[in-house]
Structure formats: C-alpha cells, structure tokens
Amino acid sequence: xxITAADVNKLRQMTGAGMMDCxxxxxxxxxxxxxxxxxxxxxxxxxxxxRSDRDANEGFVYSMNxxxxxxxxxxxxxxxxDFVAKTDDFVNFGKAITELAxxxxxxxxxxxxxxxxxxxxxxxxxxxxxxxxxxxxxISHYELIESAFVTSYNHNGNRLAxxxxxxxxxxxxxxxxxxxAMQIAAMAPVAVDQNRVxxxxxxxxxxxxREVTREEGKPEDMIEKIxxxxxxxxxxxxxxxxQEFIRDNKKTVGxxxxxxxxxxxxxxxxxxxxxx
Numbered sequence: 001x002x003i004t005a006a007d008v009n010k011l012r013q014m015t016g017a018g019m020m021d022c023x024x025x026x027x028x029x030x031x032x033x034x035x036x037x038x039x040x041x042x043x044x045x046x047x048x049x050x051r052s053d054r055d056a057n058e059g060f061v062y063s064m065n066x067x068x069x070x071x072x073x074x075x076x077x078x079x080x081x082d083f084v085a086k087t088d089d090f091v092n093f094g095k096a097i098t099e100l101a102x103x104x105x106x107x108x109x110x111x112x113x114x115x116x117x118x119x120x121x122x123x124x125x126x127x128x129x130x131x132x133x134x135x136x137x138x139i140s141h142y143e144l145i146e147s148a149f150v151t152s153y154n155h156n157g158n159r160l161a162x163x164x165x166x167x168x169x170x171x172x173x174x175x176x177x178x179x180x181a182m183q184i185a186a187m188a189p190v191a192v193d194q195n196r197v198x199x200x201x202x203x204x205x206x207x208x209x210r211e212v213t214r215e216e217g218k219p220e221d222m223i224e225k226i227x228x229x230x231x232x233x234x235x236x237x238x239x240x241x242x243q244e245f246i247r248d249n250k251k252t253v254g255x256x257x258x259x260x261x262x263x264x265x266x267x268x269x270x271x272x273x274x275x276x
Contacts, residue, residue, distance in 0.1 A: 163269065
C-alpha cells in the first residue's frame with residue numbers, strides 16, 4: 001500500500017522517531033502502525049546494544065517524597081550529552097519514573113525497571129528513548145529512604161539532588177528538613193555522624209593522613225598521633241552533625257537540629273550528583 005506523509009507524521013508523533021525511520025518502518029510493516037511501532041522498538045533495542053559500551057555521564061537527577069513525608073526517592077537517569085539531558089522527552093521520562101517509584105516503592109533499580117509506564121515497562125521505555133535519541137539511556141542510581149519523616153531537595157539544573165530521613169515528624173520539620181537536605185547537597189557529608197562512617201573510609205583517610213605527615217617530614221614516632229589529628233579534622237568537616245551549618249557557621253548542624261527538637265535525629269540521607 002502507498003505510505004502517505006500523513007501516515008509518516010502520525011507515526012512520528014506517536015513515537016518521536018525520525019521521519020525516515022518512520023517511513024521505512026511503515027514500508028516494512030505495509031502500513032500497519034502497531035507493527036511499525038514494534039519495528040521501531042526493535043531498532044531501538046539494536047541501537048541500545050550497539051551503544052552499551054558508551055559512557056553516559058550527563059543526565060538528570062531528581063528526588064521526590066510522598067505527600068505524607070514517609071517515603072522518598074532520588075534517581076539518576078543518564079545519557080551521553082548535555083543536549084539530550086535538557087530535552088523535554090528525557091526530563092519528562094526522569095520525572096515520570098521518579099513519580100512511579102514514589103507510587104510503587106521499588107526496592108532497587110531492577111524492580112524499578114520492571115514497573116509499567118503507559119503500558120510499557122520502564123526498561124522498554126528507556127530502550128525506546130535510546131532509539132529516538134541515538135544515545136545510551138540508563139538509570140544508573142536509585143536510592144530510597146522510608147522513615148517517620150522524609151524530605152527531598154533538587155538543586156537548580158537537576159544535576160544534584162538529596163533525600164533525608166528523620167526519626168520523628170516534628171511540627172516545623174518541613175523547614176528544618178529542607179535546610180538539612182540543602183546542607184547535604186552543598187557540603188556532601190560522608191555520613192550522618194562519626195560513628196556511622198564506614199570502616200574502609202576511616203582506614204583510607206587515616207592512611208592518607210599518615211602519608212601526608214611523612215611527606216611533611218615529621219618524626220616517625222609522631223606520625224600516628226598527627227595522622228589521628230588529621231583524621232579527627234576530616235570527620236569534623238565531613239560528617240553531617242559535626243559540620244558547620246551553612247546558614248550559621250557559629251553552630252554545627254547537630255546543634256541546629258537540637259535547637260529545633262532535642263529528640264530529633266537524622267536516620268539517614270542519600271545524595272546523587274552527576275560526575276561524582
């Protein structure tokens with residue numbers, strides 16, 4: 001059958017694929033729209049396979065919490081170029097999968113990919129978007145927190161986002177939670193407090209401190225003591241409760257939280273940033 005410009009345009013509007021790709025798919029399917037869509041999806045799968053070894057370092061980072069503040073997620077959706085990262089299709093996909101995660105609470109990326117978005121799995125939708133853009137599209141990170149109160153923060157440009165959870169739902173915690181989420185975004189703490197720093201991080205920082213101390217020419221019998229001092233400084237600057245509060249550097253984040261509620265505790269946070 002003859003393929004008209006209207007047919008091609010209709011398929012293009014439905015799929016977002018290029019004009020020639022749509023025309024070729026319609027010719028191959030003998031004008032059957034549904035079959036043509038399947039052909040384009042298969043093309044997308046082939047493109048995705050060919051580009052699986054490409055770096056996808058650009059993208060869209062987005063966080064969200066439920067209306068009752070009991071659950072939050074942060075997602076990193078990657079592509080290869082900043083150009084694609086700023087397109088409406090890519091950004092809308094990132095927001096849609098975040099909303100889907102909020103609604104269904106998947107435990108990991110695999111469960112998120114298996115969820116259905118507009119009748120198609122998230123994984124298949126990502127493959128279709130790969131076919132449309134010609135770039136590798138992938139959900140590289142997905143983090144969640146469930147607690148008495150969870151809030152989220154999205155930095156301008158959507159290259160950085162955070163979620164943070166607390167042990168209780170205090171009266172003014174929306175404001176306090178937002179401030180803490182911004183603190184985490186700006187200062188990138190490695191843990192909530194010094195007791196929750198991973199042993200491998202402590203070992204790594206202590207070894208660096210020893211090497212730096214040796215390079216400074218300090219006596220060998222003083223290296224361990226000096227290195228421990230450097231580690232203590234690192235922990236003060238890089239754990240959330242001990243950090244200077246960005247809104248008022250005369251107090252720590254821990255002090256700011258205690259002023260709000262003596263029993264208020266941050267139970268955890270997640271921070272995702274492109275390029276890190």
